[in-house]
Amino acid sequence: MFTHCDEYSSTWLSIDITLLKSAVSKGAVCLDGSPPAYYFQKGSGDGANNWLVYLEGGGWCASHDGCEQRTRTVVGSSNLRKGATFFGQIMSSDQIINRDFYNWNIVSVVYCDGSSYMGDVEGNNDIQRRGARIFDAIMEDLLAKGMKNAKNAILSGGSAGGLGAILHCDGFRALLPSASRVKCISDSGFFIHADIQTPFFFLESAFDDHQIFVAMIKTLREVANSKSTGIFVHSCYRHGHFYDQEFWANSPVLRDKAIGDWYFERSSVQEIDTQNELPQNCTNHA
Numbered sequence: 001m002f003t004h005c006d007e008y009s010s011t012w013l014s015i016d017i018t019l020l021k022s023a024v025s026k027g028a029v030c031l032d033g034s035p036p037a038y039y040f041q042k043g044s045g046d047g048a049n050n051w052l053v054y055l056e057g058g059g060w061c062a063s064h065d066g067c068e069q070r071t072r073t074v075v076g077s078s079n080l081r082k083g084a085t086f087f088g089q090i091m092s093s094d095q096i097i098n099r100d101f102y103n104w105n106i107v108s109v110v111y112c113d114g115s116s117y118m119g120d121v122e123g124n125n126d127i128q129r130r131g132a133r134i135f136d137a138i139m140e141d142l143l144a145k146g147m148k149n150a151k152n153a154i155l156s157g158g159s160a161g162g163l164g165a166i167l168h169c170d171g172f173r174a175l176l177p178s179a180s181r182v183k184c185i186s187d188s189g190f191f192i193h194a195d196i197q198t199p200f201f202f203l204e205s206a207f208d209d210h211q212i213f214v215a216m217i218k219t220l221r222e223v224a225n226s227k228s229t230g231i232f233v234h235s236c237y238r239h240g241h242f243y244d245q246e247f248w249a250n251s252p253v254l255r256d257k258a259i260g261d262w263y264f265e266r267s268s269v270q271e272i273d274t275q276n277e278l279p280q281n282c283t284n285h286a
Contacts, residue, residue, distance in 0.1 A: 013041065013086070013087070013093055014084045014085075014086060015039045015040065015041050015084060015085050015086065015087055015108075016039070016083065016084050017037055017038075017039055017078075017081055017082070017083055017084060017085070017110075018037060018038050018039070018040055018141075019035045019036075019037050019078060020035050020036045020037060020038070020137055020138060020141055021035045023035060023036050023133075023134070023137035023138075023141075026133060026137060027122075027128075027130055027133050028130055028133035028134045028136065028137035028138075029128045029130050029133075029134070030071075030076060030077050030078050030110075030112035030113060030128070030130075030134070031061075031067050031068075031070055031071045031076040031077065031112060031113060031114055031127055031128055031129070032071035032076055032077040032079070032112075032126075032127075032128070033128055034077045034078040034079045034112070035078055036078065036109075036110065036112070036134040036137055036138055037078040037081060037109075037110040037112075038107050038108060038109045038110055038138055038142075039084075039085050039087070039107070039108045039110075040105070040106070040107050040142075040145075041087060041091070041093065041105070041106040041107075042105055043103055043104045043105035043106070044103045045103050046103065047101070047102070047103030047104040047105070048103075048105075049146075049149055049150055049151040049152075050101070050103075050104040050105065050150065050151055050152040050153065051104060051105045051107070051142070051147050051150045051152070051153045051154070052090070052091065052101055052104050052105070052106050052107070052153075052154045052156065053107045053109065053142070053153070053154065053155050053156065053172075054090075054091060054106070054107065054108045054109065054156050054157060054158070054161070054242070055109050055111065055117055055135075055155070055156070055157030055158075055161030055162075055164045055165055055168075056108060056109060056110060056111035056157070056158065056161050057111060057157065057158040057159030057160040057161035057162060057188075058074075058075035058111045058159070058160055058161075059075070059114075059159070059160055060114055060115060060116065060160055061076075061114035061115075064127060066114075067114050067127050067129070068126060068127055070114055071126070071127070074112075075111055075112060075114065076112055076114065077112060078110055078112055081110055085108070087106055087108065088243070088245055088248075089241075089242050089243065089245065089248040090156070090242050090248075090259065091106045091108065091242070093106075097248070097249070099260060100259070100260035100263065100264065101154075101260075104152075105146070105147070107138075107142060109134075109135075109138055109161075111160065111161055112134070113128075113129060113130060113131030113134055114129065114131075115129055115131045116131065116160045116161070116163045116164040116167065117131040117132065117134060117135040117161070117164035117167075117168060118131050118132055118164065118167055119131040119132060120132040120133055131164075135164070135168060139172070139175055143175065147175075147176070148175075148176070148178075149178075150176050150178075150179045150182075151179060151180050151181075152179065152180060152181045152182075152263075153172075153176050153179050153181070153182045153183075154182075154183055154184065154185060154263065155168060155169055155172040155182075155184045155185075156184065156185035156186070156187065156242075157185075157186060157187065158187040158188060158241075158242050158243065159187070159188050159239065162185075162186035162187050162188055163186070165184050165185065165186050166184070166186050166196065166200070169184035169196050169198045169200060170196060170197055170198050172184065172198075173197075173198045181263070181264075182198060183198060183199040183200065183201065183262075183263055184196070184198055184199070184200045184201070185200070185201040185202075185203065185230075185259065186200065186201070186202050186203065187203045187241050187242050188203065188204060188239050188241065199228035199229065199230075200223075200228075200229055200230070201229070201230035201231070201232070201259060201262050201263070201269070202220060202223075202229070202230070202231050202232070202233075203232050203241055203254075203259075204220070204231075204232075204233045204234075220233065220272060221272065227268050229270070230258070230259070230262035230263075230268075230269045230270065231269070231270045231271065231272060232254065232258045232259075232269060232271050233271065233272040241254065257269075258271075
């Protein structure tokens, strides 16, 4: 998922896009050669030194033609992105919607490389696969903007961005050696089991049509041997949560409890719902 909600609360703020044009000379570019970009909302109050970085998702491209097609879309070119967007759910500045992280510094990284922020291949003149350089350039820019002083930090992502969060998690933690607490969250991005030392939270549907039910559940049970690992798997039929306004609003366990309790270590969160043999079409999972 890469688009933000279409319906906005009157309390939500318009967030301007930041085009990191200086990174182009370093080879950190989208598929079409346009500069990397992100949306940034500055933190305030006791959240001024806390950071949540979200890696957008949007699938992958595995061939030249597939990647070339993406250059004409918002997942292949920052030139096609809107100049401003709105943050909701776990990125919302509304304390009622987002109890634990509402006043943090919030960053949503534009997904435009087609490789979960991992590619570093010099392609033909019309296609560039430079996701790893994009990630590094944006992290460098955020560190300079104050993230180096972070007290608490989260690297998160959805779908292809969730996979990116898994693969970059330990590296992200290494960027913040002075932080008190650094953890990572993958929303519907458990496509690979990678060894991770940094505490991680996996948010999944047992009936996500992008993933294989049996293999995913089996592997998640294997990684649940540590209390530092958070897991919330429900039986609702869906892919992605952080940009689903209705699901977030009607899921008190997710909205008000699970992620915050895990992050701040108020309680252990490892819930895997496999009681339903068929997917549930639901918006309320308590």
